[in-house]
Amino acid sequence: MDPQATQPAGARARLGRPRDASRDADILEATIEVLAEQGFDGMTIDMVAARAGAGKATVYRRWPSKADLVIDAVACMKKRDLDPAQLPDTGTLRGDLIALVRAPSAADSDRKMHVMGGILSLMSREPELARTAYAAILQPRIAANRILLERARGRGETRPDIDVDRLAALMPAMSSFRTLAQREPITREFLISLIDDVLLPAAGVVRAVV
Template sequence: MTDDDGPSPPEQTGRTGRKRDHTRDAKILDATLDVLAEVGYSGMTMDMVAARAKAGKATVYRRWSSKGELVVDAIARMKYSKADAGNLPDTGTLRGDLLALYRPQTIEEGERTLRIMTALASMISTEHTFAEAADTALVKPWADAHLAFMRRAVDRGEIPATADIETLSRVVPTMAAYCALVQRRPFDREFLVTLVDGVIMPALHL
């Protein structure tokens, strides 16, 4: 799984109920990730993000009431890009689909991702109210993609309809988040294969 930037998530209203204008969002969220990677969560300010995005401070503050909220949305954009339900791989097998969603990163990309995840962990530890939102941004896009894969596998008769796909769809995304946030190490293909072959596929066929 990679954390490359991509298309913004579908139109949504923010946690305060305001309607979002995405005209400037992409640049601001990209700038947020850049600043996070460079200075961490404690060192980041919304003014720094505005300057990096070449956006007016008022533009940023109108969209996000706090830097915690801004970080959550930036992480959601980063994760959504490769787990877009409209652009999922279809290899013809569940195992193939699960592995095809993974994208290797360069050393530089991996280091940047870990810095961003370290910043996210710092945010969660100091602003507990964002823990659930961070889980939604970090885990849910991938869990939804895995659930879509598993539903397809059920439809084609590859796995039984009785399999607990709701639970199992969260295993790999949750472990990926654990690697990044707790162990502070990249989630690599070797570990993904171990999870898919040693945990997911056997559990689906029980």
């Protein structure tokens, strides 16, 4: 007897229609794009499906709700973390920090902050999403800054008593405020001004006058 014959019709249908995992990455990337543009409340599954070139049913088979889809999409941003082994090492804290704010990096930071803005209304109702957003959007840059600051302190470039954890979070926090409260974009010029006018002075780094 066919083993499937004893199974309910719905179960046989699911077995015969396996999920195409190859589409997941496209759908999650489309979710981030639409979320950054429309926010959670304005985003729809139809928008995501159209952006990904997928059927609406395909999305719903994998993610039963919009909130589930957003949580997974934001979590996937964590995979793009900065590799500690590939962080710049120019010999100065300023040089290292400037190397991290190349134009594509600034654009990525701006996009992440727009994603953060898009999910603010949902984060208050979904504690899991709040933790996921922090880990994916803010934590990677804070971790990179911490490494650069500790390296600079080790070579005597900063004051020995600096609060590394607080300084590492300074630029991501101010970037969040600029996007979420002031509704201004994060540009390379803005990030460099934070480095020169805020972070370096707070760390006790004296820039040479050229």
